[in-house]
Amino acid sequence: MDIQLQNLRKTYGSAVAVADMSAKIPQGRMLALLGPSGCGKTTTLRMVAGFIAPTSGSIRVGATDITTLPAHKRDTGLVFQSYALFPHLSAAENIAFGLRRRGVARAEREQRVTAMLDKLKLSGLADRLPRQLSGGQQQRVAVARALVINPSILLLDEPFSNLDAKLRESTGLEMSRLQREFGLTSIFVTHDQTEAMSIADTIAVMKDGELQQIGSASEIYERPANRFVADFIGRANFLAGRILRREGQDAVAELAAGLEMRLLDPGAAALPGAQGEALLRPEAIALADHASPGSFKATVEQISYQGAIANLHARLADGSAIVASVPPEDARGLAPGKLVGLAPKPAALIWFAKS
Amino acid sequence: MGTSSFDRRQLLAALAASTTLPFASGLARAQSFTGRKLVSSGFGGSTMDIIQSAVFTPFDKATGAASTQVPMQSAAALARMKAEAGNPQIDLFQFSGGQEAFAKSEGLSQPLSGVSRLGQIPAGLKDPDGHWVTWAVIAEGIIYRKDKIPTPPTSYKDFLKPEYKGHIAFPAITNGYGIDFLVMLAKAFGGSEDNIEPGFEAMKQIKGETIFKAASDLPTLFGQGDIWIMPYDTGNTFKLQQAGLPVAFATPKEGSPAVFITACVAKGAKNADIANAAIDAMLKPEAQVEIARTMRWTASNPETKLPADLTGEVPSVDKLAQLDRDKINAKRASWIERWNREIAR
Amino acid sequence: MTKPETKGGGARWALFAPALLFAPCAFVYAVFFIWPQASLLAISATDAAGLTLAHYQRFAGDSYYWEILGRTLGLGAAVTAITLVLGVPTAYLLARVQSRWAGFLLLLTTFPLLVSAVVRSFGWMVLFFRDGLLSHGLMALGFADKPVQTMYTMAGVIIALAQVLLPLMILTLHGVFKSIDRDLEYAAMSLGARPIVALGLVTLRLASGGIVAGSLLVFSLAISAFATPSLVGGARANVMATAIYEQAIELLDWPFAAALATILLVTVLALSLAYGALLEGRGEREAAR
Structure with missing residues (x-):
């Protein structure tokens, strides 16, 4: 399903976190929200996830307006920067969490968890607690946990920033492959322009809550809309x-x-x-x-x-x-x-x- | 190690006392404790402050000593005395609950020596062996709200009057006034220190009333507690009156039991000589007048001549009923155990 | 995780350094806690003739003292329950609120700790007596048709102790909630858990260790409190601490006072271990499933 953000705005008192953000992400595509810290990209993502209520504007997924829908009713898979794995649950239980909440029967649950473990090369780690896993493994559990519920949209909040440089690139490509395989419409928050350019279809560059430019990687690189974009993307x-x-x-x-x-x-x-x-x-x-x-x-x-x-x-x-x-x-x-x-x-x- | 020097000091003091007895007042000036410290137990709060300024401040001025009082309730003071037996950190103990008798029998105190005015104190107000002396007396009786009870109560039996129901308070018998109240109730209904049964019987009839533990609750009891009548003393009546509460003191016809404010010296006290001199100062008529004026406590030294404006307010020492403290003390523990079960439960 | 270090001077040092760092604390504990407790135990089990259990038998055979022990534990349980019910939401909100006032509000909750028990108790007197604010308030609101006296009652002691111990519960829980990443709740919600379910399955579950710690802290302080039960509870609300005081200070029966103190200590230790094991055990099972 496609996602449409229309004049999305979030203010805290007189401080503007996000100003009139509009973007459309077609079905199966990935939008990267790119900008320095404090630019409003994470706030935008969290409004889409339902953790923050927008001051004004609307969010639509397909034909449905989800602006006021509570987070647990939005059909979103979310991968956090910190992974946010439940520390008291094993890798398999973390992955099964969403299925349990959806009342998926035990047999099907186990089968889907096992399949997801296999797909993300986590077989054999099912019973480990998060603290017993490496950073890369934790990241894959977080991705598996988000994907196993078959969400209609996938939200990624700086999911690679805690990985070392080498792992970051391969994981990024793997993520992009999975996203295409599942046909998920995605929003991806990052401050790393290389990451954004390598895996996103469309990039929205933000600064101080304002959208600076939205377009493909090449458009933004070759025809930056302003000096900020030119400076932020590439050298x-x-x-x-x-x-x-x-x-x-x-x-x-x-x-x-x-x-x-x-x-x-x-x-x-x-x-x-x-x-x-x-x-x-x-x-x-x-x-x-x-x-x-x-x-x-x-x-x-x-x-x-x-x-x-x-x-x-x-x-x-x-x-x-x-x-x-x-x-x-x-x-x-x-x-x-x-x-x-x-x-x-x-x-x-x-x-x-x-x- | 300290005994030899201690004995010498005692001897010197006794010698000085015997040779200069006719010039007792001159002696006080001659004694000098400059640079030395006296530690005494105190009753805390304003009482302690008043005693400090009526007794210890003039004493310090005359002798050069530096006296401090450590606030503690009498029971706690005795416990401290027991805990520090042999190496007392407090030289002079003041008691208000008969603890001096325990202190003597447990061997925690020593005979007073060189207290020149001890001879002026009536026999009933001091230890026959000279271990302690009563330096002030507090008259007990009934405190009542003048605005709620227009006719002054006259007897401990009045506590059972139905019209006071719900407005009576009395202290737990771990409090000295509480145990005196129990004994006086017994006496009012035909009992005595030896036959406490009528006291418990009478108290059982008012066991549903307000029971408090400490004098510090008095102002709130009469303020927010809706209390009209309780057994207490002249000193606290005066404090409540000063606080603006419409209360008065009534002397019951069964007699006013007396609380002895006593002083004694801890056995082995490092500053026993100063403590003895301070006790002598407590017995001074000037100090006793000041205590009567500021706290409405009765002077224990019959030489004390109260000014005319105080004679009506403070009962004279020979007008007070006396309880058999030895018997009460001997039975106190068992009465408390019984009281806990039958009255406070 | 920890494997034995390879033998060598450095490794040996590494082994002893923690013991050395621990020594001062252990020493203070030994001198100021273990030793007095041991002598208390010795006093409680001796009389003129030597070793005896008489003081414990006196307790065991007297329903009055069982009643006091029961009342004391009831007081602890009631105060713990009240501080939990009031403390958990408060601490949670203070830990989560994104306001510059949060720190100030937290400081505000600790104010009761800055007032001495005696002063606080005089405050309660003004409220709790029959002619006091609480009584008038209850009557004005129609909850009572005649004056209510809370002073010198167990209810008064419970309210007063809950008030003073609430800050400790809030401070303990605030630290715990603060250390739990809020994204965990968001993760649970994004996976379909209603907010209240996310709170229970994730936040409260992860905070259970801190909840145990806070409860034990409040419980043990409540049952060993002396000033508040004595001042607010008066003569009728006798608890172990006031009974110990009465035996030791008023009646000078130190052996029996020591026996009461030992019984209280042993009861607290046993309950703490049981309570801790109960909550921790539940956690272990959950993780192993």
Whole structure:
């Protein structure tokens, strides 16, 4: 079933936790609520789960308005950041908890619990108490407990943040596989943009309770709606500048105290004289000779090899810092102090007018 | 180890007393306890404060001693005396419930020595062997609400009057006034210290009334307790009157039993000499007048001349009925056991 | 989990360090608790002729003292029940409320502890006497048709003790509830448990250890309380503590007082162990199922 959030709002006195949040998640898709802590993403999730009553707005699942439905009547599976496993119950009893509440008969209950244990590679751990399980195992019990009740929607509250980096990626992909297998409409809260981009179909970026942008990973990365989104998603260089003139849809700006650059479709507000910043992703920069036209003259300060790429930390003539991600072989032979040219790839510059 | 020096001090004090007896008042000034401390048991609350200022403060001023009273009820004081036997931390004990007799018989006290005014105290108010002396007397009787009972009660028999039903209070007999009330009820109905039965019979008829344990409950009993009549004493009547309660004291025709406020010195007390001198100060007429004025306690020293305004308020020591404390003390435990079962149950 | 350490100087130290850290506490306990209790036991079982059980026989053969013991345990049970009924919801709400007032409210509940038993009891006197507030209130509300005296009654002692011990129950339970992750309740609800079921199956179940601890604390303080039963209960509400006082202080019968004290101590220990085993045992079975 699809989920529709309409002008969802939560205020505590004069403090706005979530402001007019609207989003639609089609059946079987996953929406990631992404943002720094305090942005309202967890509050939004908890309103969907029924733990927090919205101040205004509505939540619909399929054709049903569940805005005022109590939590235990909403058909949701929820995986908590802390897993929230019942410490006094074994792994199997934790998984069976929801089935017991639904009055599922003993035989069927045992069969479904066993099947779920198998699916999540927990066979043999059924009788362990949560404290006797590793972090990864606890996480899988939490997922099994949420899935075994066949919920119509799945809610994930930072479910991977307590796992180590290696486990996080494989678990994330596994989660995404299970979600597709069960055909579950999901909402996934995270502050980790990589995680969000790798498993969610749609990403909603939030800040201070306000939705900044909603769209696919590539849309958000390539066409960030504002400076915050551009900065929060991926790595970004911001080059201060001023519009010099319009050329049809495009404009020409002077960036980083000196260099004239062409901006593709910077919007109607980018009139001559307007101040602003241009986003330049590190990977959209190519190395060039320092004398070549159309490139920024920069002094190398540090080179860090990441394996697949090398990050070149350099300083422009106006003193601003810039990072370029280049193939490691291009960076070979460079050393701190050396003068290089940094050439933005075509259409790489995105203009944000000064607010 | 301390005995030799102790004996010497005793001897010196006795010597001084015998040689300068004709100039007794001069002696008091001559004695100096500068820099030494006297610890006494005290009755707590305002009583203790009044005794401090009427007796101990002038004493300290005259002798240079520093006297403190440790508040404790008489029974607790005796228990403390027993617990610290041999190494007393309190030199001077004050009792109001006849505990001095126990203290003597248990060998916890020592004979008074060098108390120059001991000879002025009537025989019935001191131990024949000089272990303790009564330095004040509290007259017991009936406290009643003047506004509720217009005709003053005259007898302990009045407690059985039906018109007072539901408005009577009396103390548990672990309280000294309670046991005196039991004995006086017995006497009123033909019994005595030897025949307590009529007392229990009479008390059984009012066992449903309010029974309290401590004098501290008195103001609330007359305030919120809706109590009109109870057996108690002149001193507390005066306190209640000072608190603005419309109460009065009546002397029953069976006689007012007397509570002896006694003083004795703990055996082995490190400051026995100061304690003896302090007891002498308690027997001073000036101190006794002050106690009568501030607490309505009767002076035990017949040399004391009360000012005219007090003579009507404080019964004279020779007008009080006396109970046989030895008999009462001997039977107290068994009476309490019986009372717990028959009256308080 | 704990495996024997491999032998070596360091391991040996690691073994002895806890014992060393425990020593001062053990010493204080031995000197100020074990020793006095042992001498109490000795006093209670001796007389001039030597060892005797006479003081215990006196207790056993006297229905008056059985009545006092029964009344004492009844008092403990009633006070524990009242503080549980009032304390559990209060502590739970104080632990869960997301308000900056929560800390202040918790502090407020502890105020009765800051007032001495004697002062508190005088307060109760004003309320409990026949002409007091409680009596007038009950009559005004139509619950009583004639003045009610709560002073010098067992009911008064129960109310007064429940009031002063309630903060201890709340403080104990508040800590327990605070340590239980609220997400556990949410998890239970999201799995279909009604809030009240989630509370019972998860929160109260996890708090049972703390509930046992709080109950035992309140129970043992209630049955050993002296000042409140003595001041509020007066002569009629005799409990073990006042009986012990009467024997030791008023009647100077130390052996019998010591016997009463020992009986009270043994009863409390036995009940505590039984109560603890009962609640803990239930938990063990549940986990093993």
